[in-house]
Amino acid sequence: MKKDRSxxxxxxxxxxxxxxxxREECPWxxxxxxxxxRPQTIEETYELSDALMNNDLQEVSKELGDLLLHVVFYAKMxxxxxKFDITDVMDRMCNKLIYRHPHVFGTTEVSDxxxxxxxxxxxxxxxxxxxxxVLSGVPESMPAIIKAYRMQDKARAVGFxxxxxxxxxxxxxxxxAEFEAEITALGKQKEVIGEEKYKHLAENELGDLLFSxxxxxxxxxxxxxxxxxxxxxxxxRRFTYLEEKTIRAGKNLKDMTLEQMDEIWNxxxxxxx
Numbered sequence: 001m002k003k004d005r006s007x008x009x010x011x012x013x014x015x016x017x018x019x020x021x022x023r024e025e026c027p028w029x030x031x032x033x034x035x036x037x038r039p040q041t042i043e044e045t046y047e048l049s050d051a052l053m054n055n056d057l058q059e060v061s062k063e064l065g066d067l068l069l070h071v072v073f074y075a076k077m078x079x080x081x082x083k084f085d086i087t088d089v090m091d092r093m094c095n096k097l098i099y100r101h102p103h104v105f106g107t108t109e110v111s112d113x114x115x116x117x118x119x120x121x122x123x124x125x126x127x128x129x130x131x132x133x134v135l136s137g138v139p140e141s142m143p144a145i146i147k148a149y150r151m152q153d154k155a156r157a158v159g160f161x162x163x164x165x166x167x168x169x170x171x172x173x174x175x176x177a178e179f180e181a182e183i184t185a186l187g188k189q190k191e192v193i194g195e196e197k198y199k200h201l202a203e204n205e206l207g208d209l210l211f212s213x214x215x216x217x218x219x220x221x222x223x224x225x226x227x228x229x230x231x232x233x234x235x236x237r238r239f240t241y242l243e244e245k246t247i248r249a250g251k252n253l254k255d256m257t258l259e260q261m262d263e264i265w266n267x268x269x270x271x272x273x
Contacts, residue, residue: 015068015069015072016072016086019069019072019073019076020076023076023080029073032073032077033077034074034077037070037073037074037077040070041067041070044063044066044067044070045067047063047066048060048063048064048066048067051063053226053229053230053233071086071089072086075088075089099123099127100119100120100123100124101116102119102123103116103119117157118157118158120157121134121154121157121158122157122158124137134154134155134157134158135151135154135155137154138150138151138154143225145210145214145224145225145228146225148210148211148214148215148224149214149217149218149223149224149225152214152215152218153218156218161219162219165219165220168212168215168216168219169216171212171215172209172212172213172216174212175205175208175209175211175212176209178205178208178209179205179206179208179209182201182202182205183202183205186198186201186202234272237268237272238265238268238269238272239265241264241267241268241271242261242264242265242268245264245267246264
C-alpha cells in the first residue's frame with residue numbers, strides 16, 4: 001500500500017510558495033545571488049554539524065530546515081535564470097539514486113554494504129555527466145581532513161588499499177620518523193634556506209604524516225574529523241574550567257606556572273570520569 005504523502009507534499013508546496021513571495025516582496029531575499037548565498041550555506045552546514053555532534057535532535061530538525069531553505073533558494077534563482085528549477089533538482093537526484101542502486105531497483109545482487117560502495121563508485125565514473133576520474137568527485141574546497149578521508153575511501157573502492165589494515169602502522173611509523181628527521185634537519189638550515197622554504201618543506205612532511213594517520217583511522221572504521229572534533233570539545237571544556245577557576249581565585253593565567261595550571265587541568269579531567 002502506497003504511503004499517504006499529502007501532508008509532506010503540502011508542507012513542501014508551502015515552502016515553495018513562501019520562497020516565491022520572498023523573492024518578489026523582500027528586498028534582502030530579492031538581492032541574493034548564488035555567490036552571496038554560498039557563505040551562508042556553508043555556515044548553515046556547520047551549524048547542522050554542531051547539532052549532530054551534540055546529538056540535539058530538535059536542533060538537527062531546525063538546521064535541516066535552514067539547509068532545505070537554501071536548496072529551495074538556489075532552485076528558485078536557477079528557475080529565474082531559466083537554467084533549472086526544483087523539479088530538475090529532484091528529478092536528477094531521484095534518477096541518480098535509482099541508477100546507483102541497481103541492487104534495489106534492478107537485478108544486481110550484492111553481498112554487503114562494501115559491495116554497494118564499490119558498485120556506487122564504478123557507476124559514478126560510467127555516468128554520462130558523472131565523474132570521469134575516481135577522485136574528481138572530491139571537492140577541492142572540502143576541509144582537508146574530510147578530503148583526505150574521502151580520497152582514501154574512493155581509492156579503496158577501486159582496490160587501491162592495504163591488503164591488511166595492520167600494515168598501515170608501518171607507514172605511520174615511517175612518516176613519524178621522516179617528519180622528526182626532516183624537521184630537525186630543516187631547523188638547522190632555516191637561516192640558510194629562509195622561512196618560506198622551511199615552512200613549505202616541513203609542512204609537506206607534516207602533511208604526509210597526517211595523511212597516514214587519517215588512513216589508519218579509516219582502516220579501523222573511525223572518523224578522524226569526528227575524533228578531532230571530540231578532542232577539541234574536550235580541550236575547550238577543560239581549558240574553560242581552568243580559566244574560570246583561576247578567575248574565581250582572583251588570579252591571571254599569565255601569572256601562573258605550568259605546574260599550577262596542570263594541577264587544575266588534572267582536576268578538570270577527574271571531574272569527567
